[in-house]
Amino acid sequence: MKIQVLGTGCAKCKQLTASAEKAVAELGLGVPVEKVEDIREIMKFKVMSTPALVVDGQVRSAGKVLSPEDVKAYLRW
C-alpha cells in the first residue's frame, strides 16, 4: 500500500500528514507516508485544493484536514 499526502508545506498539510502517520501506526501497516510537496508533482494528481490524501495512486480526499479516524476509513478498503 502506498500512502501520499499532497501539499505545498502549509500548516494544514502538516496536520494531514500527522493524521495519516497516526492512522498508519494504529493500523500497524508499517508503510511510510510520503509527502509530495513539489507543485508540479501535485498537479499530476489533478487536485484543485490541498492538502490531499492519495492511497495507491487514487485521490481519496482533497482540501480537508482529516482526523486519524477519517484516514483509517480510507485505508481499510
Next chain:
Amino acid sequence: MSRTARTALLLALGLAAWIAAYLVIQPLAEWLSFSALGLARGSHLGESVAFFLYDTPKVLLLLVLIVFLVGIVRSFFTAERTRAILAGKRESVGNVLAALLGVVTPFCSCSAVPLFIGFVEVGVPLGVTLSFLISAPMVNEIALVLLFGLFGWKVAALYLVTGLTIAILSGFVLGRMKLERFVEPWVYESMQAAAGFEQERLGFTGRVEKGLEAVREIVGKVWPWVLAGIAVGAGIHGYVPEGLLATFMGKSAWWSVPAAVLIGVPMYSNAAGIIPVVEALLGKGAALGTVLAFMMSVIGLSLPEVVILRKVLRPPLIAAFVGVVATGILLVGWLFNAVL
C-alpha cells in the same frame, strides 16, 4: 428522536445561549471596568479597558455565529463545482460570476496554485481566474459580517459592492492586457482532464457538522489575532485624542489613501484581527474611504500570497496583478472620501 430532530434541537438551544450571552456582555463589561475594577468613566485607562472587555466577547461571539453559517453555506460549494460553472464562460460574464463565486467557495491561500492551474486547464480565461483569486481573499465573509455587526448594513454593503467591483474590473483589465505569456509555461503543458473522485453526500446533520468544524478550525486559529486587534483598537480608543486622526487620515488629506494602501499591501493580518483596529480608527475621525482602503489592502493583497503565486506567474504578471488591484483599492478609497 431522529438524528435530524436532535441536531435541530441542539441548534435551537445553541442559538438561545448565543443570544443570551450577546445581551449580557455590555452590562457585564461596564460593571467589570467601572464597578469591580473601580476605573473612572472617561479616563484613558477606564475607556480602554471597557472597550477591550466589551469588544472581545462581542467580536468572538459574532465570529462563532458567522463562521458557523459560512461553514454551512460553503458545504454546498467546492472548488471543483465552481470550476465547472466557470468553464466555457465568456470574459465579461465570467468575471462577474468568478468574483461572486470567490466569496462563497472555500479557499485557502495555500491552495491558490492548484486552483489557478485547475481553472486555466479547463479553459477558464486568465482574467476570469484572476477575478476569482482577487475576490476570494478580499471579499471576506468574516470581515463582511463583522462590519455589519459593528457599523451597520451600509458600511457592510459598501464593502461588499466595492470589493466585488474591484475583483470584476481588475480581472477584466488584466484579461484585456493579454498577459498569458507571463504564466509559467509548464502550467499549460500539464493540461488534462480533472480527477474524478467522489464527493461525499451531506445531509442536514452533515452540514451542521461542517459548520461546527469550521468554527473549531477558524475560530481556533484566529482568536489570538482578534485579541491583538482589539488590544490595539482599545489603546487607540482610550488614548488617541478625538479628532487627531482627522488631520492626517481625514477626508481633506488626499494623500492618506495612497499612504494607507502602501502601508497595507505588505502587511498581512487576518480579517477578524483588522476589524477592531478599523473600528477604533473610524471612531477617532479617520475617513471611511481611507480606512476601507487600508483594510482591503491588508486582507486582499499580501506578501505570502504573492510568493505562492510566483510559482505559476512570472514577475511582470505578478506586478500587473498587484498594480491593478492596488489601483482599484485606491480609487475606492478616494471615491468614498469624495461622496460620503
